Amino acid sequence: MSDTTAGEESTVPPEVFYYHKNEAFDVLVEEERLFTSNTKLYVFAGMVGFHLGRHTTEYDENGEIRWSYIAGNNDLELPIAAIAYAYTQDPQVIDNQREQVRILTGFAASGANILVDEVIKQRGANLDNLLALINIDRDVDQRMKQSKMLAEIDATLTQL
Amino acid sequence: MIFNRLELVNFRQFYGHQEVEFSASDRNVTVFHGANGSGKTTLLNAFTWLFYEKVSFTQDDKLASERALAEAEPKDIIEVRVTLDFEDDDVRYQASRSYDVMKHHDSDLTGFVKGRNLVVWYTDETGNRQKKANPRETLANIIPERLQDVFFFDGETIDQLTQINNEEQVQEAIESVMGITTLERAIRHLESAAKRFRKEAADKGSSELQELTLELQGLEDKVAEDSEKLTVVTESLDDIDQELTKIDDELRVLGAATELQERRDTITEALEQAKEKQAENLRDISEQISEYGHIPFAMDAIAKLGEFLDDKHAAGELESAVDSNVIESLLEDGRCICDRPVEEGSPAADQLSNLLARNQQTVVGTKGRILGTYLGDISENEQSFFGNLSELISNRKSLREEVQKHQAELSDIEFALKKIDDDHIVELETRRESLNKEQNTKLTRKGQLQESISTIEPKIERLENTIKNEQRKSTRADLAAKRQETCEYLQAAFEKTYDRQKNEVREEINTWVNDTFQSIIAKEFYAEVDESFRLQILKDVGDISAEEVDKSTGERQVASLAFIGSLVRLAYEKFTENDPASNYRGGIYPIVMDSPFGSLDPEYQQKVSAMLPQMSEQILVMVTDSQWSDAVQGELGDHAGYQYNLDVTNASDAASGYESTAIVPEEMEVVA
Numbered sequence: 001m002s003d004t005t006a007g008e009e010s011t012v013p014p015e016v017f018y019y020h021k022n023e024a025f026d027v028l029v030e031e032e033r034l035f036t037s038n039t040k041l042y043v044f045a046g047m048v049g050f051h052l053g054r055h056t057t058e059y060d061e062n063g064e065i066r067w068s069y070i071a072g073n074n075d076l077e078l079p080i081a082a083i084a085y086a087y088t089q090d091p092q093v094i095d096n097q098r099e100q101v102r103i104l105t106g107f108a109a110s111g112a113n114i115l116v117d118e119v120i121k122q123r124g125a126n127l128d129n130l131l132a133l134i135n136i137d138r139d140v141d142q143r144m145k146q147s148k149m150l151a152e153i154d155a156t157l158t159q160l
Numbered sequence: 161m162i163f164n165r166l167e168l169v170n171f172r173q174f175y176g177h178q179e180v181e182f183s184a185s186d187r188n189v190t191v192f193h194g195a196n197g198s199g200k201t202t203l204l205n206a207f208t209w210l211f212y213e214k215v216s217f218t219q220d221d222k223l224a225s226e227r228a229l230a231e232a233e234p235k236d237i238i239e240v241r242v243t244l245d246f247e248d249d250d251v252r253y254q255a256s257r258s259y260d261v262m263k264h265h266d267s268d269l270t271g272f273v274k275g276r277n278l279v280v281w282y283t284d285e286t287g288n289r290q291k292k293a294n295p296r297e298t299l300a301n302i303i304p305e306r307l308q309d310v311f312f313f314d315g316e317t318i319d320q321l322t323q324i325n326n327e328e329q330v331q332e333a334i335e336s337v338m339g340i341t342t343l344e345r346a347i348r349h350l351e352s353a354a355k356r357f358r359k360e361a362a363d364k365g366s367s368e369l370q371e372l373t374l375e376l377q378g379l380e381d382k383v384a385e386d387s388e389k390l391t392v393v394t395e396s397l398d399d400i401d402q403e404l405t406k407i408d409d410e411l412r413v414l415g416a417a418t419e420l421q422e423r424r425d426t427i428t429e430a431l432e433q434a435k436e437k438q439a440e441n442l443r444d445i446s447e448q449i450s451e452y453g454h455i456p457f458a459m460d461a462i463a464k465l466g467e468f469l470d471d472k473h474a475a476g477e478l479e480s481a482v483d484s485n486v487i488e489s490l491l492e493d494g495r496c497i498c499d500r501p502v503e504e505g506s507p508a509a510d511q512l513s514n515l516l517a518r519n520q521q522t523v524v525g526t527k528g529r530i531l532g533t534y535l536g537d538i539s540e541n542e543q544s545f546f547g548n549l550s551e552l553i554s555n556r557k558s559l560r561e562e563v564q565k566h567q568a569e570l571s572d573i574e575f576a577l578k579k580i581d582d583d584h585i586v587e588l589e590t591r592r593e594s595l596n597k598e599q600n601t602k603l604t605r606k607g608q609l610q611e612s613i614s615t616i617e618p619k620i621e622r623l624e625n626t627i628k629n630e631q632r633k634s635t636r637a638d639l640a641a642k643r644q645e646t647c648e649y650l651q652a653a654f655e656k657t658y659d660r661q662k663n664e665v666r667e668e669i670n671t672w673v674n675d676t677f678q679s680i681i682a683k684e685f686y687a688e689v690d691e692s693f694r695l696q697i698l699k700d701v702g703d704i705s706a707e708e709v710d711k712s713t714g715e716r717q718v719a720s721l722a723f724i725g726s727l728v729r730l731a732y733e734k735f736t737e738n739d740p741a742s743n744y745r746g747g748i749y750p751i752v753m754d755s756p757f758g759s760l761d762p763e764y765q766q767k768v769s770a771m772l773p774q775m776s777e778q779i780l781v782m783v784t785d786s787q788w789s790d791a792v793q794g795e796l797g798d799h800a801g802y803q804y805n806l807d808v809t810n811a812s813d814a815a816s817g818y819e820s821t822a823i824v825p826e827e828m829e830v831v832a
Contacts, residue, residue: 015629033446040450047457068625074534075451075541078465079458081531085468086461094465095525127445131553134453146463147539153470154536157478157529158656 011096013067020109021063024116027126034127039069042112043076046104048133049111050083059109067101080104161248161302162778163750168823169241169258170225171209172202172217173808175820182750183801184778191796192782192823194806199821200782203806204754207312210242210257212305213278216314221405224261224271227818232263238271248302249747252283255299272406303749307336310724315717315755331693333727334665347654353497354647358624361631361640369630376623383616390609393602400599407592414588416580424573431566438559445552452545459542462535469532472524479522479529480515482649486642487516497643530649533656665730666693672726673719680718680767687719695723714760721768724751725775732777750778757787769795 019042028034028041035041042065049055070076077097084093084100093099119129163182168174183190194200205215215223224240232238241258257278261271280295292298303311310333362373411421455462472478486497491512494502502508577589631641670688677687677697686698697719727749734746756772757765769792772779779799783792803826811819 012629015626034449036446036450040454044449044454047454050461051457066622066626068622068629071625071629072621074531075455075538078531078534078538079455079462081527082461082465083458085465091468091472091524094528094531097527130449131549134449134456134549143459143543146459147536147543150463150466150539151536153466153473154533156470157473157532157535158653 011098013071013097013101015068016064016066017101017105018061019063019065019105020059020061020112022060022112022116024112024120025063027120028115028130032126034130037069038063039065042108043070043080043104045111045115046108047079047083047111048114049107049109050087052110052114054110054114055087055103055106056110057106059106067097083107161246161748161750163244163246163780165245166206167241167243168206169239169243170228171206171240171242172223172225173199173819173821174202174206174823175225175227175818178823180804180823180825181802182778182780185801187799187801188777189773189779189781189796189799189801191788191800191803192780192806193785193788193803193826194782194821195808196784198806198808200754200784200806201314202821203782204312204314204752206242207244207752208308210244210255211299211303211312212308213257214305214308221273221402221409222270223259225820226269227814227816227820229261229263229269229271230816230818234263234265234268236263237261237274238263253298254281255279255295256281270409273402304332304336307333310727311749312752313724313754313756315753315757327693330689330695330723331662333723334662334669334689334693347651347658350647350651350654354644354651357640357644357647358627361644362627369627372623372627372630376620376627379616379620379623383613383620386609386613386616390606390613393606393609397599397602397606400595400602404592404595404599407588407595411585411588411592414582414585416582417577417585420573420577420580424570424577427566427569427573431563431570434559434562434566437555438563441552441555441559445549445556448545448549448552452541455538455542455545459539462538466532466535469524469528469535472522472528473532476518477522477524478532479519479525482515482646483526483642484516484519485639486646487512487519489639489643491516497646533653663691666691669723669726669730672729673722676722676725676771677719680722680764680771681715685715687722689723695719714764717756717760718764718768721756721771721775725771728776729774748777750780751776752780754782755784755787756781757783757792762789762791765789766791766795772796773799 021038024045025038025041029036029038035044042063070080080100081094081097084096084103085091087103088099093103115130115133118133119126122129162184165182166180168178170176180190192200192203201216205217208214208216209223224238228238238261239258240261241256243254243256245252245254247253255278258276259273260275260277262274263271278295278299280292280298281289282292284290307329309329359373362369408421408425411417412425414421469478490496490502491509494504496502496508502512577585580586628641628645631644666689673687673689673695677685684699687696688698689695697715728751731746732748735748737746757768760768765787772781773796781796805824805826807822807824809820809822811817814820
């Protein structure tokens, strides 16, 4: 592999990028502090959007995030790379964090709107509604197998 | 570590100045005999007080000898002191903790602590006696506080090691006896190397980069400064706590206030605990959702990515974790990242060239490799996220109800206390109120400092990442930045390797734990430390092997003793092997135990006695006369280098009118 050469589009993520910041961010981050930062909610919304297959390219860019809030956190970087690969099926996207951000932001815009509908506008406490959303159907046996497989791959790739 | 000599001055019932020497080498057991109440547990507490300032007495503020206080005049100062001479890793130490206790009035048999002192001396390599700058830290490094129940143990509670939720203690015990490992050193070295490269990248980078690095340094300094202030505030709060405890003790014995004070103590403690838990619960829920809530939605995509990376790795199409530019620079400079020379034609240079050639033929780059090494961790994080969240939510409701109940109760008690017609109670209550105000101010300050630290720490993390991105923009700084990243990657890989080794040690210890356990317990039970570091007793049930069973206290005691003995034995073997290739160095640990035969049948007592001298290089054991049976004496007697009697003079027989204990050496047979 080699770095991007002159003439090619950069794969380095933009230092600052813009996302769809709706009511969900005011309520869940600022008021109720159910999320510790806008960045964490942005990523969460992106994953919700991905899980429900809702991607959009049309949204307000009224929120601002620095890439440095995400960079270096593997619990964020790995899922972002994974959904970008699942969405594009292109191996090149794994090393292209600029493209990953573009894809995630599209999912996050839809996901943030889903959060307003499913968490804030529903009856009951927002925390309870949020927990109901997180408790997605899970096949426990399948997850155990998946976990074992991932641990084995991890061990293989970690060998120095 | 080997204990040589213990000196007690006015420590509880050990009136005046008393000394004991401890036995090591061939006759490695020192025995203390005494009736119930003669001071065996106090001797054990002398060690925990010296090392950690902790005791297990019901009245933990009554440390000074009653006889010494009775003989003193009001305002006199009594010295309470424990001094221990010991050796650790070929260095001789003398540790001494003391309190200056002032007698208040004629009938005061508790006293008031006016001064506290801890000093640790050591003899340096030139033979000079030097004082340690951080005595508390020195002692905590030698035997960490969390391990006090492992190396200074009460026979009646030692079975707790086998109970649920003690995984952390078992794991820490294993880490501690492994000693400072080569890997740990490498991890620390890489951490400082990464910082060095960060500075180098800043020096070679733009003026903006230099400013960011200065800003980072400023934030790191601020965290260090706030942490120091936090320590001072915390110590001051400890002092207030002690005075409040003293007032509360007094209110508890003043007839009119007794019942109300006792109820207030109980409820205040329960309320504080409930509030702390409530705040912690909300923080934890938010933290869990923020950090991990998104992962379940992406797990299937993560699994697909993992399979893809695995395929590419198998096909040799995945770039190594070390960036090609870094490899080229190492070959060009002729120096490794750890600063060792890499000469042309050397095996190291060939290895780097091969790695470079392989990197140039790959399909997926360094980022894929680095993310791939996190697949197992993220899957574990997802699983623990659901477990943690479910527990947190069920705690949330019950905590809210608990707080409301305690607040109403406390308000009723305060109202009732204010209505009591007694000047002294009012005086104490006034002082109590003033201390409470001071405590609140300091608690607020403590909260501010904690808040400041927790606000700055994420800023530091973000700034570090911003600096990394800035470094990439500068060609001159880029290489140093990549070196920094490589150090961080290696650090993470070494940490994983360390965890694997810890598991290997666990497996090594397991064989000894079970052998020892089965040599004592006749039944068909097994003992093992499982993968989660739980010490368990198992048995075969039908075709299903190794099912956990309910155990008697005696069996749990034996399992705990077998575990401690195996740990100490492993540490000793590693220490004496002195193998430079070994990743851990081990150490020598003495064991101090009070009534280790408490819940054991006579048959087990004999077998445990036979095992004890083999458990450690040095054993200090405190037993009652009834526990010192013929069977126990037969096994332990020949190994005892010193034996002492704890000779009690009862209050009714003493000229002073106060009970005290003298440590009297027993005459020993001389062995050729």
